[in-house]
């Protein structure tokens with residue numbers, strides 16, 4: 105496999121998309137809809153968000169026009185790949201009444217071919233890897249997720265325009281993907297509009313063989329490195345990760361949780377946009393005749409009171425304890441459960457929080473108020489592995 109970096113132009117990117125479509129992939133990439141960059145089916149470069157930039161800050165998202173034709177000149181789309189592989193509403197099964205009882209239909213028969221993700225960011229590839237760990241690599245495999253993930257082809261793009269809420273550099277996930285891609289693009293705009301392409305897998309090399317390329321020059325490679333270096337310097341926010349798990353365990357009774365609860369609306373937006381959140385609930389529906397029944401799995405959120413309901417009441421009836429649960433899980437107990445942070449630094453929970461609550465600012469406030477560090481803390485309670493952490 106030739107791993108030398110190659111150069112393709114904009115027509116080459118179009119050829120790449122067409123090569124993936126010809127192989128039967130459902131090609132999903134960034135596109136503009138309703139004033140925002142979102143992921144959706146695409147058939148070529150004309151569907152990509154040409155010449156736009158996203159201004160992001162706490163509770164702020166605006167698309168602005170750039171003075172060039174960049175196709176990847178924005179930070180994180182509104183959502184990562186989560187809805188592609190783990191949809192907000194998953195039909196688990198459908199049953200039809202029959203003379204002898206009922207017949208169960210397999211909803212997987214309706215699914216299109218494998219997905220090719222175009223333009224995946226480093227933070228979102230890490231989030232996919234986290235979902236793979238949680239939903240596929242452990243004792244219980246989520247078959248629905250595993251089927252959607254099977255055969256995924258990834259064309260990643262190094263981030264050159266971090267948003268004001270991004271902090272992937274400080275949590276070590278970006279701005280340039282290190283693994284998890286078949287092909288990695290870096291968009292170069294200075295002389296001509298072209299892309300440096302790095303091959304990650306033999307599948308990637310096979311698809312790239314269908315596209316006219318030239319071998320990248322040393323100056324192309326340097327220019328691509330500069331794109332990533334500039335993005336790292338312009339990262340909007342920082343999260344100090346040193347001792348974070350112990351800090352959160354030691355802060356279980358911090359008055360800061362009351363402070364954040366006075367601002368939090370418990371709207372659940374942060375968990376819905378978060379690419380690593382995976383909590384769900386299950387509901388059954390029937391049609392009016394009672395002849396067809398369906399079971400759906402839908403996204404749920406630890407910010408809703410109902411989520412922690414067990415017989416007799418909710419375990420976390422106050423917003424204070426719900427925010428504490430979410431943040432302590434993301435940044436602390438996730439490390440005990442899965443051996444990694446549950447946050448990839450995409451900043452979406454900051455951008456899309458209507459109350460402008462900022463997980464990096466909350467972590468910094470806890471750190472500022474914390475007592476001097478002692479020995480490593482034990483988890484406050486055992487956290488079982490399952491769908492309701």
Ligand code: SF4
Pocket residue numbers: 367368369370371372373374375407453456457458459460461
């Ligand atoms: S932190 Fe913000 S987005 Fe999350 S539930 Fe509270 S108000 Fe909603």
Ligand code: SF4
Pocket residue numbers: 374377378379380381434446447448449450451452453454463
């Ligand atoms: S907690 Fe916030 S910044 Fe971290 S991965 Fe989730 S949405 Fe992104």
